[in-house]
Structure formats: C-alpha cells, structure tokens
Amino acid sequence: MDNHYYLAFDVGGLFINGAVLNSRGEIIPNTESYFPSKSNADREELLNHFVHIICRQIAKILDKYFTIDGIGFAFPGPFDYQKGVSFISGVNKFESLYGVDLRTELTLRLKQQKLFLQHASTPFRIVFENNADMFALGEWTTVKAKDYDRVIFLTLGNGTGSAFMENGVIIKNREDIPTNGWVYCHPFHDSIVDDYLSTRGILRIAQHLNVNPSLSLKEIADAARSGLKDEKEVFLRFGDLLGEMLLLFIKPFQPDALVIGGQIVKCHDLFMGEVQRALENEQVTILLSDQTSYRTFVGLSKAMNP
Incomplete structure (x- = not known):
C-alpha cells in the first residue's frame, strides 16, 4: 500500500x-x-x-x-x-x-x-x-483538543466555519447547537455571523473607522501593531464581536474547550484579549491553531x- x-x-x-x-x-x-x-x-x-x-x-x-x-x-x-x-x-x-x-x-x-x-x-x-x-477531526486526532470532552471548533477566514464535537464525534443536530453545527448563518446584529466574523467583517469595521479601504487585512494588522490607534480599534471591535458571538453558543453547549483556526488567527495578538474578557466567566479553555490546512x-x- x-x-x-x-x-x-x-x-x-x-x-x-x-x-x-x-x-x-x-x-x-x-x-x-x-x-x-x-x-x-x-x-x-x-x-x-x-x-x-x-x-x-x-x-x-x-x-x-x-x-x-x-x-x-x-x-x-x-x-x-x-x-x-x-x-x-x-x-x-x-x-x-x-x-x-x-x-x-x-x-x-x-x-x-x-x-x-x-x-x-x-x-x-x-x-x-x-x-x-475536517479541521475539527484533524485537531482531535493530532493535538491537545483530544484532552477535552466537549469542544467547539471555529475557523475564521473568508467566512466563519464551525463544528461541535463531543467525545470525538461531530454533532450535527441537537437542541444545544445550531443546525448542522453551523454558526455562520445564525442571525447576528443586523445580518448574520458570517458578515461580521470574517475578513470582510474586519474590512467593514475598518471602513466605519475611516481606515484606508484599500488596505488588506495583513496591512491593517501591521499598522495596528505599529501603534496606529484606528487600526488597533478595528481588531478590538472585532474581538468584542467574536466574544459576543461565542457566548451565544457556549452558553447552551457548555464546551470544555474552544479551538480557533483560520487565517485571521494570525492576528490573534490584536483581538484575543477582548475575546478572553468576554468569556472570563465561562469555564472554557481557548486553544489557537496555526496549522488549519494541515x-x-x-x-x-x-x-x-x-
């Protein structure tokens, strides 16, 4: 073979x-x-x-x-x-x-x-x-996520991917999770989750703050790390929204861990502080993955x- x-x-x-x-x-x-x-x-x-x-x-x-x-x-x-x-x-x-x-x-x-x-x-x-x-299954097979019974997996990139797992099995239809385990289409503010917690969501926040609309996500992140106030605020607001969204699903599912992957995780230093503050009263361990495709x-x- x-x-x-x-x-x-x-x-x-x-x-x-x-x-x-x-x-x-x-x-x-x-x-x-x-x-x-x-x-x-x-x-x-x-x-x-x-x-x-x-x-x-x-x-x-x-x-x-x-x-x-x-x-x-x-x-x-x-x-x-x-x-x-x-x-x-x-x-x-x-x-x-x-x-x-x-x-x-x-x-x-x-x-x-x-x-x-x-x-x-x-x-x-x-x-x-x-x-x-598949990201969830791969994470469960290879890394620390296997140490937890209930896990929410999230991929943040061009859209908001999600999976809910219990004891190594992906759950699709149950009262304590969204249909199919998909959060992207869940109502959120004046639209759906996908429109806010994605690359285009970050770019929309940037537009509202009058950040140069021609900048890429990486360029905005680099500017934020250099100390530019408005660019830093873009990611702080994104972190607030991410924490708010996660609470909608953490409350009913009560996961032991949350694993976040995707391209946007490369900017985690700019927004995860806000997420952690939003979840500080929840008994959930947050793990970040920098090998989403693998x-x-x-x-x-x-x-x-x-």
Whole structure:
C-alpha cells in the first residue's frame, strides 16, 4: 500500500491549499501547494481550474508506479456533501457552482486527462466534506483538543466555519447547537455571523473607522501593531464581536474547550484579549491553531480512508 495515495484540498474563498497523502494519512514532503481559488470565476473556468490543480498535484508524486485512490475536498457550506452539490450563495464566492453536481462534472473532465487515467484506481472516490468538520477531526486526532470532552471548533477566514464535537464525534443536530453545527448563518446584529466574523467583517469595521479601504487585512494588522490607534480599534471591535458571538453558543453547549483556526488567527495578538474578557466567566479553555490546512488534510485522510 506504500504506493497508494490520496489528494487533499482545503478550499477557501481566496486560496485552495493542496497536499498529497499516503495510505497512512501522512503528507508527502514537498507536495503542499497553494492555488488561487478563482471563487468568482464562471462555472466552466472553475471546474477546469479544479481539474488543473488535481493534475498538478498528481505530477508531484515521484514514485515510478503509483495509484491515486481518491480525492478529498474540504468545502465550505452550505453544501450537500453526500451528493457533492454546492449550495453556496450570497457570500461572494463559488456562486457559479450553485446546484452543480461537482462529483459528476469533475469525474467527466478527469477522464479526459491522460495523467489521471494512468494512475486512478478502480473504483475511484471523490469525497466532499465540510472544511470546519475536517479541521475539527484533524485537531482531535493530532493535538491537545483530544484532552477535552466537549469542544467547539471555529475557523475564521473568508467566512466563519464551525463544528461541535463531543467525545470525538461531530454533532450535527441537537437542541444545544445550531443546525448542522453551523454558526455562520445564525442571525447576528443586523445580518448574520458570517458578515461580521470574517475578513470582510474586519474590512467593514475598518471602513466605519475611516481606515484606508484599500488596505488588506495583513496591512491593517501591521499598522495596528505599529501603534496606529484606528487600526488597533478595528481588531478590538472585532474581538468584542467574536466574544459576543461565542457566548451565544457556549452558553447552551457548555464546551470544555474552544479551538480557533483560520487565517485571521494570525492576528490573534490584536483581538484575543477582548475575546478572553468576554468569556472570563465561562469555564472554557481557548486553544489557537496555526496549522488549519494541515489539520484539515489529516481529517480528510480519515474521511477518505476510514
């Protein structure tokens, strides 16, 4: 089985991170790759882009004889993961894939690729899973989260991903958690959580504070660290909102730990103080993850090769 491999992709609104995994779920050295997501492209361009990056990853495998047993995509919701159909809409990413049977469409295109046909196993699997669920599964498998019975996992980036876990099992439908374990669509202030606790949420706060609207998240963070008052205030307000949102779900679920990952965690020094103050009366341990995609790959490997 040493020459049997899986391809894993963590799909975000800005970037798609990819890796090749062996049959033991280990990442093959020098196969981690970063691709633009092209999430605003039309349907055909996006489907062809996925096929292109799949073939790029297959080409990274150096074994003379090898087999690809499956491809796993960790995709944001809403998404019918069993059928492989995206229902993402209204969040300025992957709109053109709404209602598309991605498994069928990708399989048809891959079968036209010589490199794929040379190495694909029979039968061949394309698996779709929720990215926050895979992050949770990977964190539970590999790090400190396993020390806790009840955990909320959160990914902060282009959107707000979430998963609720009890004793290593992801909970989807129960009275003490939101439907599907998804907080992103929960009503919050004058909209939903996703509009506030995401990159665009931070940029919206920045706009309200008259911070240069052309700055990126990283540039605003760098300015805040240099001591600029308005830029610092952007993250303080974000931390207040994050703490407020978390209390909505911590109160009913009563987790032992909260694990936060995603791109925005790179700015944790600017907002986590406010979060900790908001949660100071809650008996919950806060853990930060700086390896979101890696943990997601680990989770995907288990979904593809249980």
